[in-house]
């Protein structure tokens with residue numbers, strides 16, 4: 001079985017490009033060119049150079065000794081939190097801004113929930129001198145003020161999404177509408193492995209640097225490239241897709257995908273799409289999504305804004321349905337506890353999204369000899385207010 | 394022959410009106426349809442509201458949100474339309490996004506449409522190739538006409554392909570925009586209308602998006618078979634009520 005995208009843009013039954021005709025020329029232009037452009041030596045050179053000199057790659061693969069002792073296994077952390085702007089998101093925005101330039105686009109739009117992808121997009125736009133417009137739900141603007149300020153300092157225009165529930169889902173709708181209204185000069189930098197084909201595949205390829213590095217770094221650590229487990233949290237699924245990519249076809253490497261259970265799977269306040277979702281169409285792709293019986297998309301909930309998305313990328317829907325990945329869901333409380341634990345055992349303050357991935361060790365037992373690589377997708381600076389409120393610091 | 398095809402043969406410019414089912418009130422659907430017919434419109438598009446209408450501007454978004462708040466569902470809409478063919482002769486089209494239709498079941502949805510006397514569907518986010526490969530035969534089995542969109546950016550080759558798989562009319566989106574974002578047509582649009590008109594397609598074209606008064610209706614129908622009004626109509630019933638729809642229709646032509 002293949003876990004990668006096929007030539008029609010599907011992962012099994014998921015994926016495709018369910019877009020209005022108004023978007024067809026743009027998405028088609030991208031589809032016809034993205035692999036060609038990514039294969040150009042000059043593109044590769046510029047991408048690699050920026051990842052090295054600007055982002056700070058390779059990001060370390062760190063053996064978490066005290067965490068490993070506590071859970072009686074071998075835990076390695078892939079330190080995406082040490083990237084410039086503080087998360088894996090920048091791997092994708094660097095790739096896409098170079099893509100946009102080669103496609104001759106001079107206006108960049110993006111959606112953002114917590115603001116991480118918005119900041120990563122504003123950053124690369126400043127770097128390249130391109131106009132940047134970021135759509136963000138009105139409610140998220142209010143609860144993520146520092147990231148809004150960062151985007152503004154970087155020269156981006158932050159436009160509040162006032163429709164629907166005024167969060168990430170609606171910000172994405174607004175970005176898509178902007179693209180419909182500006183079909184010629186604009187590139188839409190989607191922030192996760194979601195959206196119409198070729199976006200999930202393109203974002204996955206840009207993020208695949210994560211697992212490419214894990215392989216040689218693990219070899220340096222322990223003399224073999226393949227861990228027993230790779231673990232990542234899933235909002236739309238971009239850090240997960242990058243972490244899994246080079247292990248997808250090796251079934252000896254177990255894949256664990258961690259979703260946000262919010263207040264609990266059955267609480268009505270959750271974002272555990274693989275459990276609560278059903279096949280349907282969201283933001284241009286067929287995938288698993290949370291919806292009413294009638295096909296109206298419902299609002300998810302998680303304490304972490306980055307996991308607060310009602311769908312999941314089509315690659316992950318396929319990994320879930322086929323059983324290739326084990327899906328776990330972690331509540332707000334367990335994630336917050338795991339976040340604090342990493343601070344105290346390893347001196348690393350993780351993003352709350354990432355803390356969901358770390359929380360699995362309380363729920364799943366690993367063998368003493370197992371090698372478990374966890375994607376430490378981002379740092380927790382952006383979440384300080386949430387940590388402060390939660391722990392009454 | 395399907396009612397849409399019949400209507401397209403009439404020797405006149407057609408006025409089609411879109412409204413969101415369940416707006417302003419849940420049970421306004423049949424009243425609006427009946428009054429629009431009495432007011433002399435030629436075709437009606439019944440909007441099945443969706444939580445995330447990607448191709449729509451603020452006016453239709455807001456009406457969809459309100460319709461859903463009012464409790465509109467696919468099942469309720471079908472119930473409201475149960476006896477519509479006892480009183481209404483006009484071609485009726487359901488316009489909706491693909492996910493609610495997918496959840497209902499595409500075949501079941503089409504079957505129900507036929508039972509109720511619906512003549513066609515417009516599903517903006519059902520791509521041409523997916524329709525062609527997976528759903529065309531189902532639509533045809535139930536005598537439904539599927540209407541495709543073209544825009545100023547659509548290539549000549551693709552327009553010809555769309556023409557070849559259409560069997561009613563082509564929905565010509567007036568500009569590269571979401572619904573309702575236009576005021577008046579410029580030279581670019583007129584040039585585009587003329588370019589398409591000169592292609593001599595098999596299927597007539599009806600222009601939509603940005604038609605909001607007599608002037609834009611006349612400009613659009615100078616080149617096309619008809620025009621569709623959505624946002625401007627929703628705005629009218631929002632600002633006034635659904636009581637005097639003929640006043641709106643008279644202001645258009």
Ligand SMILES: Cc1ncc(COP(=O)(O)O)c(C=O)c1O
Pocket residue numbers: 087088113114115116117191192193233234235236237238239240305306307351353354377378379
């Ligand atoms: C640190 C961090 N991890 C994970 C995510 C979730 O996104 P994805 O599933 O695309 O990796 C986000 C999104 O904002 C994030 O900021």
